[in-house]
Amino acid sequence: MILEYAADGDLRTLSVRGLAARMRVSDASIHYHFGSREQLLNALVDALTSDFEPPPGQADWRAWLRDFAHRARRSLRAHPGAADYMLLAGPVAGRQYAIIERALEVLQGGGLEPRESWLIYATTVNYVLRQVQAEEAHAAKTAPGRRTDHRMAATLDAPQTPPLPRLKAVVDSAWLADFDRLFDYGLEALLRGFGPMDRAEGERP
Template sequence: MRTDRAKAPGQQPPLTQEALVGAALLVLERDGLDALSMRRVAAELGVQAPSLYWHVRNKEQLLDLLADALVADAVPPPRVGDWREQLRAYCHLHRRHLLGKRDAARVVAGRFNLGPSLLVILEDQLDRLREAGFPAADAALTSYLLGNYVAGFVLQEQSPLSAAEAVGQATRTEVVNAAREHLQQLPADRFPHLVALAADLSEPDMEARFAFGLERILDGLATLLEPEPGTR
């Protein structure tokens, strides 16, 4: 019997680890994280599931590689403007990048990454922070803080979407509206602020929410650089 490796639209290229990651990326984008199984990735390559374990220790490692691949094609922002503008651009780009790939934040967030692609980004960020005058320790902490903020935010941002579509009805605005109504109908004597701020709390403009937090962080970083501007 011949090898039916070619029966699926598979690869002759002899199934490297990168090929696994590529197939996983494809499955993630097409079917979502919950449907990302070893069997499906294998099928994508025209191969049986156990074959994957020759190239990868287990699914967890594949997800680690996937996490790094997800940030691989993120391009750093141009080096124009002051450090603040550059960091702002960095974070907005990072968020846009994660939002662009389905379930990306769920893969990336809470994973101890340190893959090669992330290292490149980290190095570049540290360079700009040091150049801006941040001490070594602060630069390291800042990088961690920003990465954490963006990943955590996008995780929250795209989670209700997938949760809602799992239940049935779809659009994010429906979920947001339901949340606002839920808040508004609370007993006003016990939850006066929640009722009063229902509209603000269920503000669907995620861009604004993201920007608010980011600007707070940037403001806070600025105080590190200006030890005595007069007030404090």
């Protein structure tokens, strides 16, 4: 019950007092179950990550990672502030550890070395978290002229700006704010680039 209420809002502004007021209970009742705001956030984020893991049965590690990344993005977007907290706190509890273990099992089962498996998993997670952060920052800029694409469009249309036709075509196309396309393209670029590294040189063969 407490976690359900806590998940219904922005994690960046979550407070024990505010949560207790919404639930019409005392602060002490929240603290009884969760000793501090940090413990509450840890439990909440850990619960959210249960939606990240793809179902069993995918043999290809790239397909598993692709599914994982899309599931994680959907869950994080549904809970504003979760990406910020996960970047700040890192893995904090049991479900997250279990997902890491499963990811390493899938990657190593695909023939990757333990170190490579960790680097690939960590890079994918960081990519998802950073992309969700960027989307949330963009969504927060609702006032006219604050959004990056709006500012760039205004600057490019100003008389004193020299002609920049290629950049203007990008801005006019709304590609800057097409986060679904940006996410998919970046994820596919990562997945295609991942692979075994040369042990001697640290570079791809």
